[in-house]
Structures are given as C-alpha cells and as structure tokens.
Amino acid sequence: MKQNESVSLLVVRRLPRYYRFLTELKKSGIVRISSKELAKRMGLTASQIRQDLNCFGGFGQQGYGYNVDQLSDEIERILYLDISMPAIMIGVGNLGRALTSYLFEAKGIKLIGLFDKNPKNITDINPDLNVMGITKLDEFCSEYHPMVAILCIPSEHAQQMASRLVALGIKGFWNFSHVELHLEPTICVENVHLGDSLMTLGFNVHTEIKALEEAGSRGNK
Amino acid sequence: MKQNESVSLLVVRRLPRYYRFLTELKKSGIVRISSKELAKRMGLTASQIRQDLNCFGGFGQQGYGYNVDQLSDEIERILYLDISMPAIMIGVGNLGRALTSYLFEAKGIKLIGLFDKNPKNITDINPDLNVMGITKLDEFCSEYHPMVAILCIPSEHAQQMASRLVALGIKGFWNFSHVELHLEPTICVENVHLGDSLMTLGFNVHTEIKALEEAGSRGNK
DNA sequence: AACTGTGCGTTAATAAATTGACAATATTGT
DNA sequence: ACAATATTGTCAATTTATTAACGCACAGTT
Numbered sequence A, B: 001m002k003q004n005e006s007v008s009l010l011v012v013r014r015l016p017r018y019y020r021f022l023t024e025l026k027k028s029g030i031v032r033i034s035s036k037e038l039a040k041r042m043g044l045t046a047s048q049i050r051q052d053l054n055c056f057g058g059f060g061q062q063g064y065g066y067n068v069d070q071l072s073d074e075i076e077r078i079l080y081l082d083i084s085m086p087a088i089m090i091g092v093g094n095l096g097r098a099l100t101s102y103l104f105e106a107k108g109i110k111l112i113g114l115f116d117k118n119p120k121n122i123t124d125i126n127p128d129l130n131v132m133g134i135t136k137l138d139e140f141c142s143e144y145h146p147m148v149a150i151l152c153i154p155s156e157h158a159q160q161m162a163s164r165l166v167a168l169g170i171k172g173f174w175n176f177s178h179v180e181l182h183l184e185p186t187i188c189v190e191n192v193h194l195g196d197s198l199m200t201l202g203f204n205v206h207t208e209i210k211a212l213e214e215a216g217s218r219g220n221k
Numbered sequence C: 001a002a003c004t005g006t007g008c009g010t011t012a013a014t015a016a017a018t019t020g021a022c023a024a025t026a027t028t029g030t
Numbered sequence D: 001a002c003a004a005t006a007t008t009g010t011c012a013a014t015t016t017a018t019t020a021a022c023g024c025a026c027a028g029t030t
Helices: A009-027 A035-042 A046-054 A068-078 A094-105 A134-144 A155-167 A194-220 B009-027 B035-042 B046-054 B068-078 B094-105 B134-144 B155-167 B194-220
Strands: A065-067 A085-090 A109-116 A131-133 A148-151 A172-175 A188-191 B065-067 B085-090 B109-116 B131-133 B148-151 B172-175 B188-191
Touching: A009 A035, A009 A046, A009 A068, A009 B194, A035 A046, A035 A065, A065 A068, A085 A094, A085 A134, A085 B194, A094 A109, A094 A148, A094 B094, A094 B194, A109 A134, A131 A134, A134 A155, A148 A155, A148 B194, A155 A172, A172 B194, A188 B194, A194 B009, A194 B085, A194 B094, A194 B148, A194 B172, A194 B188, B009 B035, B009 B046, B009 B068, B035 B046, B035 B065, B065 B068, B085 B094, B085 B134, B094 B109, B094 B148, B109 B134, B131 B134, B134 B155, B148 B155, B155 B172
Parallel strands: A085 A109, A085 A148, A109 A131, A148 A172, A172 A188, B085 B109, B085 B148, B109 B131, B148 B172, B172 B188
Antiparallel strands: none
C-alpha cells in the first residue's frame, strides 16, 4: 500500500467514474469483479485500474478480485463522500436552479444557503431554502461557515465575488462563470467551462467528419 | 509547420482556453503578445504555448510574438467556430433551459430544435423555437439533418435515445446525463459529468484542508 | 491435502506530455 | 546600416503517465 502523498490529478478525476461504475454493478447485484472485467466495461486497461486503486491501498484479493460493495465504500471514503460539506450557491438563475436538483441528491455536499442579487422568493426549489439577498452573505457565513461556494453569476462579477468569499472563509469553488478565478493557491477551484466543452465537441465532430470524408474519397479512387 | 494528423486531446482541450484569453486581450486593446507574457497570464510555460500552437501552424513572428487578432482568428478557424453546426436538444428541463441561453450566444453551433417527452409550450426560451414532442424527432431529423444532440434527459433513457439519434444521423453528443454512452467509435461524445466534477472538488478541498492542518500542527510542535 | 488457475500488488518498460535549450530571424534603437 | 535584443519554431531532455510483466497469495477443485 502506497502513501497518499500527492496523488496525480488524473487519478483523482478517474475515481468518480470508478465510483459510478461500481454503483451500477451494485445495483445489478454483482458482488465481485476483477480488474480485467471492470477494465473491459470501462474501456481501460486492467493495469491502470490496479495502479489507480493502489494509490490509496490494496482493496483487492489475489485470485478473487475486488468485492464491489467494499470497493465502493472505500472510494466513497477516499472521496470524502461520507463527510458533508456545507455549501452555498451564489447566483440562482436558470443554471443555479437546475443545479440545485443535483445537489439535493448528491453525497458529500449539503446546500445550506442560496444567494442572489435580487432575492426572489423561490420556494419551489426547497421549502427550507429561500433565496437570500447578497447583503446577508457576511452575516450568514460568519454564522454557518460554508466550506464551498457554487458560483453561477455573470463573468464580470465572478472574480470580485470569489475574492470576497475567500475572505469569508470559503475553501473551494465550483465555478460555472466563464472566467478563470485568480485566488491564493490553497483555495480549490473546479471550473465547469461549458463553452470550452462545447468547442471541444465541435472540433472533434468536424475532425471526425473530415476524416470519414477523406477515407471515403480514398476508397472511391 | 507540423501536420494536423491526430493532435493530442490534451492540446485540443487547451485551445478553447487560449481562445478565451485571446478574446480578453482583444477586448483590452492589446494587439501583440509573446508566448512568455501569455504563459505568465495563463499559468503555463511559454514552451507549452509555442508547442501547442505549432501543432496547427506557425502563427508567430520571431522577435515580435503573436498578433492577438490574427491568432484569435486562427484558433477560431481551427476550432471550426466559423462553421455553424445545427444542433437539437433532447430534454428541456431546468438544465436544458439553462443551457439554451449559452447556446444562443455560442459560436459554432446553432440550436434548431428542442424536444421533450411532454411538449410544454415554452415560448420564453425563444419565440421561434417551441418544444416539440419526441414523436416528431424522426421527421424533424430527416428534414433538417442536425449534426449534434444535447442530451439532457434522465440517465435511464440516455443510452436508448442516443442510439436512436445515431440512427437518425447525429454525429456528436453533448451529454449531460449521468451515464456513459456506448456508441460506435466514429460518434463523438463530450460528457459533462457534473457529479464527477463535484466529487473532484470535494476531494481537493478536503485534501487541502488536511494538508493545512498537518502543516499547522507541525509548526506548533 | 495437493494441485491448478486466477488475479492482485508491484516493479519494470514503454509511451506520452511537458519543459528546456538553442539556432534562426525578426524587431528596435542608435 | 548595424548591433543589440527579443522571441519564435524546433529538437532534445526530462518528467509524467500508461501499459506490460511477473511473483506470490489465495480460491476453487478433485
């Protein structure tokens, strides 16, 4: 069993995917799985799965494989899904509202406050969470100490708001605004740049079509 | 100038970010920039920027750097943002509706149809685009030939719907459902797994806090 | 209980990505 | 016009990530 010391971000990003697949396996009633079989299902190599999991400890058994339940629990623990991070949402527009439904069923996070510039009384999100005005932010943070902020505000206000939130004790951001946040290195930022994602898709689609066309014309010659 | 032949996905994923920064520079009225200066602003090495750009051609000039306008145009072209892909959205719930606002201002894509199981008459999205019932999908596709589909439907229907859409000529998916799509290799899939993203953030926040605590207690000894 | 085969954890080999170095060539200033 | 400076494009070195190889431990079988 290796040390936890600085696991590669690439490995960390694969963990939720493992977790997702294991949850599916659990649902299907499968109780054990080998790295080989899991690799086949996930489109990876068995070697990579074993390597990845061994960054956190040896969860398998030689000649048997991995116990699905146990491995799922381990990853849950590794990802700290058993600890609920108090979170606030800044900007409750269309996107923010859409995210709340994810958040209420997500493990490892608990939405405890919603903030918006104009505090519309949206009660259909959750009866216990009405949207507060941004003026109440300081008071709220000093009382409830949220750990992470979900940033769904227009780009032009994002940096300023993020800096303010860091001063109020926020440790991490789930950033949906279209700018990069410039904050001290101890603050975690997970960007969801939808525009970037869409451009990547476009590039890949066009490239694929071009490749198919060329292959087609070569075949016709 | 190197060939375009199979540029690494990592490079492709960095292009939209370059584009974003260049757009900002343009707005600020900056007309030229060196790889060194851009690297500093983006938190990369100058070498990487030069290497990345050279996958597509030499856009810079020795002793001068890069012309912001020209480079921006080149990346726009590389990402095919000058070509508008016709797209349809499947599932117009909260998330879908939130995405439409992005899509109407995004380059390189044009939303031409919205579909949902129950075709609510949502006219506030766009007067020209009312939501059609899923039964009209086949007819619509054979007439308007959309290239990509934005999948915002519950996970349990995603795979079946995706397969159906491929049969109708869809070449790429922007997938917001929480499952992996299993399709032929020529079909492009860009997953936006929000759950995975959130778990990654959680891991990083917890890890950072733990590191700070340990550093603190070491300091106190 | 001995034997056979499976499959993990780990180390080694390979491949990929990033960074560094430098010649070539432009710009800038005098 | 010429030297000094800047900065690219490219190649080489380094680092990181992935894949393969293999010994050892356990499961399953007879």
